[in-house]
Amino acid sequence: MTEGFAGYLCELLILHYGGFRPLLEAASRWRPGVLIDPEGHRSRDFTEPLVMVDPVDPGRNVSASVSLTRMCEFIELARGYLDHPSREFFFPLHGPQLSIDEAADLLARRETFLYAITLQTPPYIEDIVVPQLRKSLDALQALLDRHGFQVNRADCEMHEEQSMLLFELLVEELPAVKRHAGPPVWNPVNAEKFTAKYLDADERGFFSGPFIDEGMYVVEIRRPYTRAIDLLRSEQVLQVALGKHVKQSMEHSTQVGRGIECYQEEFAQFISGFLQKTSPMMRIERSRRDRTGA
Secondary structure, eight states, rough: TTTTHHHHHHHHHHHHSSHHHHHHHHHHOOOTTEEEOTTTTSOOOSSSSSEEEEEEEEEEEETEEEEEEHHHHHHHHHHHHSSOOOOGGGGGGOOOOOOOHHHHHHHHTTTTTEEEEEEEEOOOOOOHHHHHHHHHHHHHHHHHHHHHEEEEEEEEESSSEEEEEEESOSSBOOOOEEEEEEEEEHHHHHHHHHHHHHTTOGGGGGEEEEEETTTTTEEEOOOOOOBBBHHHOOOOOGSSSOOOHHHHHHHOOEEEGGGGGGGOOOHOOOHHHHTOOOOOOHHHHHHHHHHHHH
16 A cells, blocks of 8 residues: 555564553554654654654664554554454455446546546665655646646655556636736836836736736736646646656656546556545444444
8 A cells, every 4th residue: 555554563562562552542542743762873853754763773763664544543643542442443444446437437526637647667676766756746736726727635655666646626727817916006126127127027828917906016927727637637746846756757657547547447446435435444444323323
């Protein structure tokens, strides 16, 4: 599972806390920023939400691939198990895998717009690739938001051969005109620079202004990308702060899918889970209620 707890990490956690239940008791009280350094190396600063310094390689965070979301899901599961121990916690429930027709129907009912960037997985271990995928996901989400394509949710998945960056947008097309606010009139230095710039603007990229609105200079300019698909297929994608190896892979080969084109058998479970998102603990709780009729 992308961004999850690897076997070696689980072993180190159980050894550190002295057993399975003591680990859960400690995890139920975790907050982001947990630092576990069994050998007291303190060799470098780590920024991840959970840090387990490798006893044999002090420069490595064994939990580097664990995202804040996965960490919090583990906290929730630890609390749930301590309250009501059950074998369900050892055999995780997954939401139903949607067929392509079911996914298309659900997407239509959500009335949102799905986009996927599929790339060849860089030839490195998960601890290296997953943080870079996450960094790339955040950078591309920020790019979409900056251009007015509001992102509802985004997620990534690493497989052996391919990886996917998945975005759900609330809007995929925008009008050509974009409002751009400048400085207040009472800031003479910046106001002069702003008005001079747009008085000489190329009419092809410019609609109106400068004018004053509520004390601010405003211009209406031409939006560089009116469709999300054009932005995601542009060179802008490679100009943001992508992970180093992810960028190299995307420079070599990238596919951008839209709508149900995003559905691939290899990523069917990932896309199904994305569209039916529920935390693992809530799936267990819902299953219990369904069985008992509560």
